[in-house]
Amino acid sequence: MIEDELVTETGIGDAGNSGGRKPILLKFNGKSALSISFDIGYDYIEGLFSFLDGDEIKSESKRKLKIDSTNVVGLIRTIVSDFEKVAPETKHGIIGITLAIHGVIHQNKVVFTPYYDLDTMDLYEEISSIFPYPVYIENEANLTALGEYTFSSTFDSLISLSIHSGIGAGIVEDGKLQIGKHGKAGEIGHSILYPSGTTCPCGNQGCLEQYASNKVLYDEFAKLKGLTHVNTQIIRDYYLKKDTETMILIEKNTYLLSIGINNVVTLYDPEIVIINSSIYRAIPEMVELVKVHMNGYFSKDIMICNSPLEDKATLYGCTAINGQHFLNVQRLKFNEKI
Numbered sequence: 184m185i186e187d188e189l190v191t192e193t194g195i196g197d198a199g200n201s202g203g204r205k206p207i208l209l210k211f212n213g214k215s216a217l218s219i220s221f222d223i224g225y226d227y228i229e230g231l232f233s234f235l236d237g238d239e240i241k242s243e244s245k246r247k248l249k250i251d252s253t254n255v256v257g258l259i260r261t262i263v264s265d266f267e268k269v270a271p272e273t274k275h276g277i278i279g280i281t282l283a284i285h286g287v288i289h290q291n292k293v294v295f296t297p298y299y300d301l302d303t304m305d306l307y308e309e310i311s312s313i314f315p316y317p318v319y320i321e322n323e324a325n326l327t328a329l330g331e332y333t334f335s336s337t338f339d340s341l342i343s344l345s346i347h348s349g350i351g352a353g354i355v356e357d358g359k360l361q362i363g364k365h366g367k368a369g370e371i372g373h374s375i376l377y378p379s380g381t382t383c384p385c386g387n388q389g390c391l392e393q394y395a396s397n398k399v400l401y402d403e404f405a406k407l408k409g410l411t412h413v414n415t416q417i418i419r420d421y422y423l424k425k426d427t428e429t430m431i432l433i434e435k436n437t438y439l440l441s442i443g444i445n446n447v448v449t450l451y452d453p454e455i456v457i458i459n460s461s462i463y464r465a466i467p468e469m470v471e472l473v474k475v476h477m478n479g480y481f482s483k484d485i486m487i488c489n490s491p492l493e494d495k496a497t498l499y500g501c502t503a504i505n506g507q508h509f510l511n512v513q514r515l516k517f518n519e520k521i
C-alpha cells in the first residue's frame with residue numbers, strides 16, 4: 184500500500200506495555216486518486232471532481248433544467264470532459280464515476296424514477312461505454328447517508344432523510360449502507376400516512392411524500408399566498424415575520440414528517456437522524472418543531488439534526504462509493520466533524 188501511495192508512514196508509535204517492536208504509524212493518502220461524483224435531480228445536475236478524501240478540485244452546477252433520458256448523457260459527458268482538463272497528476276488518476284439518481288436503483292440499474300424518465304434507458308451502459316472509468320449508480324438518499332457516515336459523522340448507525348420532491352431515507356447500520364434485497368429499503372416517502380389519501384406516482388394513495396415533502400410545502404404556500412413562484416427564502420421571510428398562515432403550514436409539515444421519522448426510527452433504532460432539506464436549512468427551527476412531536480417511548484431520545492454537509496452530502500456519498508470500490512473496503516471514514 185505504501186508503494187501504491189495509498190498510505191504514508193507518519194512516524195514510529197509507542198510499543199506499549201507488551202514490549203516488542205514499536206508500531207509504524209500509517210496515514211491514508213487521500214490525494215493518491217481522483218473521484219467524479221454526480222447528483223442528478225429532475226431539474227438539476229451537480230458534479231464534483233475531487234481527490235479521494237473529498238477535497239474539491241472543481242465543481243459544476245446546472246440548474247433550472249429538465250433532466251430526461253434525451254439529455255442526461257450529454258450533460259454528464261460535457262462535465263466529465265471539463266473535469267478531465269483540470270485533472271492533477273496522481274498515482275491512480277480517476278478511479279470512478281458515481282451517479283446519484285432520485286429513484287430506486289438495483290445493482291447499477293435505474294429501476295424506478297417517478298419524477299423523471301431515467302428508468303426508460305440503460306444509463307449504466309451508456310456512461311460506461313463513453314468513459315474508461317468504473318461507473319456506479321446508487322439512490323440519492325442512500326448516497327447522502329453514506330456521505331454523512333464517511334465524511335461528517337462520528338456515529339456508526341444513522342438515518343439520513345433526503346427531502347426534495349420526494350422523501351427518501353438512507354440507512355447506515357454499523358457503517359454499512361442498507362439497501363434491501365431490491366434496492367427499495369428506506370423509501371419512507373411511500374409509507375402510507377393517510378389510507379385512501381392523495382394519489383402518488385408510485386401507485387399508492389396517501390403516501391408520506393404527498394403531504395410532507397418540500398414540493399408539497401411550496402405548492403401549498405404558493406396557493407395560500409397567491410404566488411406563482413416560491414423559494415425557501417420567501418417562506419423563511421414569512422416565517423420570521425411570524426405570518427400566521429405560514430406558521431400553521433410549517434407546523435403541519437413538521438408534524439407529518441415527525442410521523443415518518445417516528446416510523447423509521449422504530450424499524451432501525453439509529454443513533455441519529457440527519458435531515459437533508461433546503462427548507463429545513465433555511466428555517467432550522469423546523470428541526471426543533473419535529474422534535475416536539477417525537478415524544479413517544481421509542482423516539483423521544485433520538486438525536487435529530489440538520490445535515491453538516493448540507494447540499495454536498497450526496498456528492499460526498501458518491502466519492503465514498505468510488506473510494507470503497509477502489510480500496511475494496513466496505514467501510515470508509517475520512518474525518519469526524521460533528
Ligand SMILES: [Zn+2]
Nearest residue numbers: 373383385390
Ligand atoms: Zn408513493
